[in-house]
Every structure is written in C-alpha cells, then in structure tokens.
Amino acid sequence: MIDEALREINRGCAEIIDNERVEKLLKAYFQEGKTYTVKAGFDPTAPDLHLGHTVLLQKLATFQKYGGRIQFLIGSFTATIGDPTGKNTTRKVLSQEDIVKNIQSYTTQAFKILDESKTDIVYNNDWLGKMSAADLIALASNLTVARMLERDDFSKRFKTNIAIATSEFMYPLLQGYDSVYLQSDIEIGGTDQKFNLLMGRQLQKVYNIKKQQAVLMMPILEGLDGVQKMSKSLGNYIGVSDEANDMFGKVLSISDELMWRYFELLSEKSLDEIAELQSAVKEGELHPKKVKEDLALEITTRFHNKEVAQNAKVEFDKVHSKSQIPSDISEFSCDGTIWIAKALVNCKMEPSTSQARRDIKQGGVKIDQEKVLDDKLELSSGEYLLQVGKRKFAKLKVN
C-alpha cells in the first residue's frame, strides 16, 4: 500500500529531496491515520490556469488521496509588491480588489482537480504583512549575497547584464518564511523553484520548528511548441477554461514526441500502460494520431465532460480531417460595401490591413471556399464566409 502510494507520488517528479521523510509521513498515515501538510504557493497575478499548473495540482491531488492536507498558499503579499523583473516590465501593483477577483477564478479552476474538503486556502499577507522591519532584517541575515547569486536565474541575469532588484532577493526568503509559519511537512513546486523551496527547509531549521519540509519538484511542462515552458505570455498554452474544441485541437497539435511527455505528466494512465502504448506505436501497431486523440479526449473530458469532449472530436474531424467548415463561427455585419482587407480586420481575423493584404497575396485568404488573390476586392452586399489560413473562420453580412 505504502509502496504503491510512493510510486504514484514519485511519478513524473523531477527531483525529491528527503524522500525518507515522505515515506515516514505516509507510514504514519497508513498506520495511525495521521495527516500531514503539503504546501504549494500560487501567485494571484494571472487568473488563468493552464495545463502547466495542473501538473502541480494533479500531484497535490495525489497527496490528498494519501492523507495530505493541502496548504493552498496564495502569494497575496508578494503580489502587492509586484515582481520587478527585467528592464522592460513595469512594476505591476495589484489592487486588493484585483487579487480577490483573481483568487476567486483561480480557486474555482483549481477545484476542478483538487478536493476542496482537504484544502486550506491561506494568504501570506496574513503573516508577512505583519512583519516589522526588524523581523525582516533578521530574516534577511540568514542569507548571503554570494549564496543568492548561486541561484541559476539570478546568476544568468547577472552575467547577461539584466537588472536584479534588491526586492527580488527577498522573494526566496519570504517564500521560505511561509514554510516556517505554516510548519509545512512537504512543499511542491516547479524545478525552477528549487532554490526557493530549499530556502524553506533552511529557514525551518534556523527558526527551530523541529521539522524540515521535504521538497518535491515537478518538471516544467513544455508548451505546444515543445521547447519553451508553457506560459500564457508565450501563447503556447492550453488553458483550463479553454473551450472544449480548442482544447482538443491544441492537444492534437503537439508533436508526437511531446505527446509522451504530456502522457507522463498529465494522463491518469499508469506508466505501464503508457509504455505499452509507446511500444505499440513504435512497432507500427498503433497510429500515433489515434493515441494522441485519446490523450486529447482524456484531457478535454477532465475539464469539461465526456459528452462535450466527444463532440469536440467529431467537430475536429469535420473541420480538419475532412476540411469542412466548423459549425460554430462568429458572425459580423457591416453596412455598405467594404474592402476585403478592412473586413478581415473588422472580423478580428487579422491584426492590420497590411497583414491582411500580405496574406491575400500569398493565397491564405478564402471567401466561400474560394481563394482570393485580389487585395483590392470590395465586398458588396451579401453574406460571405471568410477564412484566413486553416483555422480562422468568420461570417460577414454586408448590408
């Protein structure tokens, strides 16, 4: 029983520090029913969760199955300071109102995966906000600059002449202090958080709370491009609240290679099952597209439901495999004749008329399934089906 739980917990992890402690905690749970706390921090600046986040959430859910209580830490304090990274980013200070709103949408999304009854939502503003300057200095004295510069991203930025604000040095300390205050048994984060996570361990020791958290690091999920990490700003993400059709399509658009990575980190299938699929594909017994479809179905079902997911698949086949027109297209209308390039911009299919003209010249624009090559075309009254590239559709009614 314990072995099975351990195996499941270890799955997909990039690194675990102090695995013995995890084992002890599980033992205590299975033998004496003792629960333990698992901390994970979330920054309420971006209200949209994507699959990159769910890797972490799914791991938390696993802990919930085996006696873990989740400390769902909202970085409400750190968010009000703003993260002054890079030279181009202006300090973004969130109002308390925004934070509350973001947290709302954050948690509703998170509870699609987490068990609410085993989750405690905590805000670090509650304790960090009360610290005095003296407390802060005392905290800061635990860390040397040299040590701070060991951190990979800091040293990289330092070497490449990118600004590092002093407040950024405070981040790991504050995050580590959260673990002291919460007396966490385990903390989970991405591999990029290693330094911060370890800071929690160190500070727990310094502040003498008689335990040191185990640290579990999840790999960073690659985005749709398969290279960079999934993030909203890079636009290579699958959002938790994406439409079923989008979600399904996005999963299918990943490369075959990346698919296995997604399987490991996102699927509920056991590692053995996945290995079987993988060898079947390799032997040519299974078409990779079929396997990918199953993955897409599983993921879409998780965030919507089975029926909707199935519909998404049907719709997808219709549009792409058979290159028919999707059933749900946004509609626009306008008065009088309209220049084609302008029309495409108005229908939000192109960012500028210049871009529209370029696409037209390259044969990327279709009206009613027919390629348009004349970039000066005027549309007189009537109804048109506009298409840019393979995916963008819109209906336009000219009055």
Add this chain to the structure above:
RNA sequence: GGUGGGAUAGUCAAGUGGCCAACGACGGCAGACUGUAAAUCUGCUCCCUAUGGGUUCAGAGGUUCGACUCCUCUUCCCACCA
C-alpha cells in the same frame, strides 16, 4: 560619490552622417507537403485603399541640406573604484 560602457522592431543582435523601415538569428503568420502533425522547403513579418505616404532606433532639446549614427541634458541598466 568617482570613472568608464550601454539602451535599436515580439526577443536576441548588426548598423558609427545620406545606399535605412534598418543585415542576421529566433519567434510568428501564410503556402507546399502531412495526421491541423513533427521535420523540411518557399514567401512574408511597423502602420496606412499603397509603383505612393506616414511614424520609428530609451526620452527631451541641438548641430546639419540630411541623424540610429555627432553634441547637451534626463531616465534606466552594467562594470570597476570608493
């Protein structure tokens, strides 16, 4: 506080008086090929009803027929010294 270096498109990065809407790389978009794949190949990649016009090279002034390039001030970053 002192001295020196730097800021160029989504990112990185050339350009040191006119040939500059600005080399190149990455990213992105479109086309071919496909499984909407991936890889590869081709074209495009500031805005504007456009063989033309407009606005750009941190910001504000100045020199010049002409400035991304020279000068002055400002802001921000980096290095060394204190």
